[in-house]
Each structure stands twice: as C-alpha cells, then as structure tokens.
Amino acid sequence: MAIEPLHARYPFLGAARRAVDEAGVDLAQVVASEEAVVERGLERVETAVAEREVGDPHRRTRVELLSYPVARVLVSLVDERVLTRACARAEAATAHERFTEEFATTAEYKSTASGRLTLADLLAEFDLTAAVRETPDGYRVEVGAYLDLAADQWGDEWRLVNRALADGEVRVGDDELLELLRQAVRHRVEEGLPLSVPDPVATELDDEVDRIRETLAELELTREIDTVVPELFPPCMKHLLDRVQKGDHLEHHSRFAIASFLTSIGMTTDDIVDLFEVNPGFGEEATRYQVDHIRGKTSPTEYSPPSCATMQSYGDCVNMDDICEDVIDQSHPLNYYEHRLDESDEDDLVDWRESEDAGA
Secondary structure (H helix, E strand, O other), X not given: OOOOHHHHHOOOOHHHHHHHHHOOOOHHHHHHHOHHHHHHHHHHHHHHHHHOOOOOOOOOHHHHHHHHHHHHHHHHHHOOHHHHHHHHHHHHHHHHHHHHHHHOOOOOOOOHHHOOOOHHHHHHHOOOOOOEEEEOOEEEEEHHHHHHHHOOOOOHHHOHHHOOEEOOEEEEOHHHHHHHHHHHHHHHHHOOOOOOOOHHHHXXXXXXXXXXXXXXXXXXXXXXXXXXXHHHOOHHHHHHHHHHHHOOOOOHHHHHHHHHHHHHOOOOHHHHHHHHOOOOOOOHHHHHXXXXXXXXXXXXXXXXXXXXXXXXXXXXXOOOOHHHHHHOOOOOHHHXXXXXXXXXXXXXXXXXXXXXXXXX
C-alpha cells in the first residue's frame, strides 16, 4: 500500500498506519535522519497546545504523515496528561474541519479511491456502520454509541434526557453526527498513549522534549495533582461525594464526574472503591469496572473530568462560591482544587489516604 495524500490528511486511519508499516518505515532512522519530519512533529504538538489545531500541513505527503507518529512519541516522552488531551483534541478538531468540508462534496467524490474520505468510510473506521443509520430527517445512533461519543460534549442539548429516543436509537442532525465523529477521532488519537519508546528514539528527541516541557511550564499546564483533601474540593465535587456517602442514587453523568475527578487527583481504583463502599447501593465489581474504564485501564481512552461548562449543562454545578466566580472564572473543577491547594499551608494538609479513617 502506497502512502497517499488521504493518509497524511487523516493519519489516525487504520489505512494510514498500514501504509507506514508496509513502507518499512524505521522510526529510529526517521528521527535520526529526517529533520523535516521531526520539525513537523514538534510543530503539531506545540500548535496543539497554543492554538488547539495541528498547524498547516507540510507540502510533502511523507513528511506530513510521519510527523503524526513522531508527535505521538513526543507526547509519550513528555507524558503529561494535559498535553495528551490537548494534542488529541487538536488532532480531532483538525480532522473535523477537513472531513466536514470533504463530506460536503460527497455527490462528486464517492469513495476513497478518488482520494476523498466519505462519511461511510469514517463510520466503518470506527465500527459505527451498524450503529448509525440515515433517515429523511437526519440520523439515528444506537444509544450505547451515542452515550460513549456524547459523554464529553458541552451543552444541555447533548443530555440524553433532552434527545428524541426511540427503539434504542437517538436522533441526531447532520452536524451533530459530525461532532460525535470528532469525539471518535479524539478517542482514537488518545488510544495507547503514552507509548513505550525505545531508548535510541528517545535520545534523538531529547531537545524537542525539553522544548515542549518549557512551553508547558510557561503556560503553567504541567502540574500533576496527587493530593486528596476533600475539604478543599470544589463545591460541585463536595456535593457529589457527599451524595455518594449518603447513599443517594447518582445519574451516570454525576458518577462519571466524581469518579473522573478522583482519578485525576491521584486516587487509585482501590482508593475509590473504598470510598464508595459506604453507599448502600454499592457494588464492588460494577464500581471497579467503571473506574478502570474511566482511567483507561479497560478502555482505549483515559477520560478527564468534565469542565465547569459541562457540569453546568448537566445540573451538577451547585453551591458556587467566590472562588468559582472570581478566581477560576468557572473553567474547570481541577483549577479550583489546584488553587485551594496552592493557597493552603502544605504542612496543614492531611491527605485522605494517609488519615486513620480513610474509607470510613
């Protein structure tokens, strides 16, 4: 299979990966001798962080295609969750822009044989052919596929309760389907990251990795939180945690929010299971499966907590205080928590996991 322009435009496609494999590309040799590929790979990452896109494509198809695996290697070597998310979202946003334009020419371009991607091609790529069917007034998506792809969407209109649901299918419009496919691309890009990178490849990319780390440090995006102090949680997460421990039934989006927040601040699956077991409706097997799925252990994607906008859209944003409004401008619960940690005396902080009554 020859490397084609289609592969360079959509490097996440299985066909693109096969083309690289069949071309016998040696990644170690590429990073050591093909400067243009490394530069474009670095550009993909830096532009993703700064501009939420991947930058202008290189004029040479080979360089553009190989820059994608190089970018994934760079992201893996830096190994910062915030960078992984930024790059996945940027790749998805760029792909969405491109396939939206190409699908508009479906009548003229019927298949990938003409070098164009079609909607049918993309649905097949993500095993969604059977889950999506076209109707006179849009599309119907099987509810399971819809929930997976709409989980991180912003806006009240994506809530299942606000959708037309019949016979296990959710009605979506043309543009909404493309938004869901954007999420499918993001999941694909995040899949498998971080990669295990051979030492010779990592050594060749030391300078690029240092440059990316400097960029992240300048933007103050690198902090990894590994402190669990519930009294410093944002009001929304305090509320959800309190409901869990009172035995209240939480809707799926609420359970996802608190579980993903707890994994993001360093809690293990065992920690969370211990915390949740006081719930009268607790089921260890189900809870463990859900948490492992969120953290990416049993799924291709490591899910991040919902933003404040998403929390608001699902009705999970409650008890807003001055910090919500004045300090973080309602951007993300993790920003709130990080601020509270920064403002606290480190010597006075007692991590829940180290307290005598942890899990009680």
